[in-house]
Amino acid sequence: MxxxxxxxxxxxxxxxxxxxxxxxxxxxxxxxxxxxxxxxxxxxxxxxxxxxxxxSSKDAIYQELIDQFTYKLEELVGISRLESNVTFDTLAERIGVGLGAIFTFFEQNEYLAKIAFIHSDNSSEIKEKLAAQIAENLRIEQRYSYFRSDVDVMIAAQLVISALERLSLAYLWTGEKTAKEITNETVQIILNGLIKKR
Amino acid sequence: MxxxxxxxxxxxxxxxxxxxxxxxxxxxxxxxxxxxxxxxxxxxxxxxxxxxxxxSSKDAIYQELIDQFTYKLEELVGISRLESNVTFDTLAERIGVGLGAIFTFFEQNEYLAKIAFIHSDNSSEIKEKLAAQIAENLRIEQRYSYFRSDVDVMIAAQLVISALERLSLAYLWTGEKTAKEITNETVQIILNGLIKKR
CATH class of the missing domain: 1.10.10.60 (Homeodomain-like)
Structure with a gap:
């Protein structure tokens, strides 16, 4: 620039x-x-x-802030995609590294995240685009047999997006929990589910 | 009234x-x-x-719509709480009945849900209150040993709230999926998680 x-x-x-x-x-x-x-x-x-x-205008600086945010976020989502050689025992940890970087980015960029995810007239499109990128990651990771094949990856991706938004609002930006705490809980629930196995 | x-x-x-x-x-x-x-x-x-x-005023009719929505939603969340006698095999189905009623309520009350969950200045408080009620359900259901005891029920409740909002916006109100389809997928993911067991 x-x-x-x-x-x-x-x-x-x-x-x-x-x-x-x-x-x-x-x-x-x-x-x-x-x-x-x-x-x-x-x-x-x-x-x-x-x-x-x-x-050039108020619109231009607003758009630049959104672009800055989405560019970095897409980069982090790209980096978070798992390679083919992750062992079962380290899966949760590896997912935690990727998701943790994203939650940390939200923690450190509260204003940008709020503009792009909540206030912008294009927030729906921004989230849809991000969901599609996460779904693509999940689809590839599903092929590597990390995830169940009967899961609708697009719905799963929407759940990740919505978790990012809601948990940031409720815990990160209130200072109630750290990115690390939220990441660990989210990975546990999304990976293993709530059910107690018999 | x-x-x-x-x-x-x-x-x-x-x-x-x-x-x-x-x-x-x-x-x-x-x-x-x-x-x-x-x-x-x-x-x-x-x-x-x-x-x-x-x-009495525009404020009054606005508030009445929000009250109408939250009253009914709290009722549905109350009804969705599992009794102590649910068998392991019917757990997903029974959770689906409760969550399905809530998604159907969102499907049929798009305007009310948007006002209370998205537009209202009190939407954060509305969602926090609902999350607390869902967390209380989960806490009791955890005691009945349906759910893992190491899950943070408040985080899990926030994930349910955020799923309601995001999936309604992305699929229900666009007419892309029915409440039933979304419910089944959401229950599968939240209950069993994404991981493919070894």
């Missing part, structure tokens, strides 16, 4: 990042309509023209 | 129900702020004063 317009170099890039960071907080707390560019630049100690050096 | 004010009897009750029904659709589609009482009464073939015979 890099800074556009006149002001280039590391100072410009710093201003750009600062505005993105402040904008994320403003959008998440006040919503798109009640967020003012004037407030973002004021909090960043910059001027209105400085904003337009880096972003 | 019953009709208040002058206009009583079955005609009044019919007008009241009609306004509730239309209001649910308006609130769900346009949001609280963009819903106009004038539009509700117009669509109901009534006059503005007729509205105020039954509801």
């Amino acid at each position: 890099g800074a556009r317009g006149r002001k280039k170099g590391s100072d410009g890039e710093k201003s750009r990042k600062l505005m993105l960071q402040i904008a994320a907080e403003e959008f998440a707390l006040n919503g798109f309509h009640d967020t003012k560019i004037s407030n973002i630049v004021k909090r960043a100690g910059l001027t209105q023209p400085a904003f337009y050096l880096y972003f | 019953g009709a208040r004010g002058r206009k009583k009897g079955s005609d009044g009750e019919k007008s009241r129900k009609l306004m509730l029904q239309i209001a649910a659709e308006e609130f769900a589609l346009n949001g609280f702020h963009d819903t106009k009482i004038s539009n509700i009464v117009k669509r109901a073939g009534l006059t503005q004063p007729a509205f105020y015979l039954y509801f």
Whole structure:
């Protein structure tokens, strides 16, 4: 990406990042309509023209935040896909590493996650796209015989997405539980189910 | 509840129900702020004063819709609690009956569910309260040894709530799947987990 317009170099890039960071907080707390560019630049100690050096509009900075979030999330989902050589005994642990990285990302990026997953008009599409990617992982992992073949992977993927959203809202962003705690519980339930075997 | 004010009897009750029904659709589609009482009464073939015979304000009819929804939902969650005499072989089927009734309620009450679960400023509290009730069911069912004792019932309850919301949005209200199909898949995954046993 890099800074556009006149002001280039590391100072410009710093201003750009600062505005993105402040904008994320403003959008998440006040919503798109009640967020003012004037407030973002004021909090960043910059001027209105400085904003337009880096972003063409409020829409543009909003979209960039969503793109930043979904790009990184898709990367983490990609990394979380299990290889063909995972042993049965380490399966839960390996899934925990992948899911844990995603919960940690949500923990550390509360504002971005809220914008993309909850506030955005495109949040449904964002979640659908992510669900499709997770389902594709599960389909491949099913072929490696890690998962039961009678499971509808698309439904399972939707359950993962919804768990991410709900558990982040109820525990992560309230500070009640850590990403690690939530990950362990979620993996146990989704992997082994609730039933007590006879 | 019953009709208040002058206009009583079955005609009044019919007008009241009609306004509730239309209001649910308006609130769900346009949001609280963009819903106009004038539009509700117009669509109901009534006059503005007729509205105020039954509801004190826009806030009041909104809250009544949410109360209607949460009351019925709490009733269904109450009914879904398993007795102590369920056999292992019929466990999935019996859980399916309870969860199926809830998914069917969501299927048939899309507008109410969207208002209470998604649009309302109190949606977090509504979901938290419901999660606590489901967790209490699970705790009792855990004591009957249906479920593993090492499962965090509150996390499991949150997963059920989030599944209700996400699967309704992605499949029920798009008409892509029926309540019955979603119920069966959800019970299979939550009860038995994804893992393929060795």
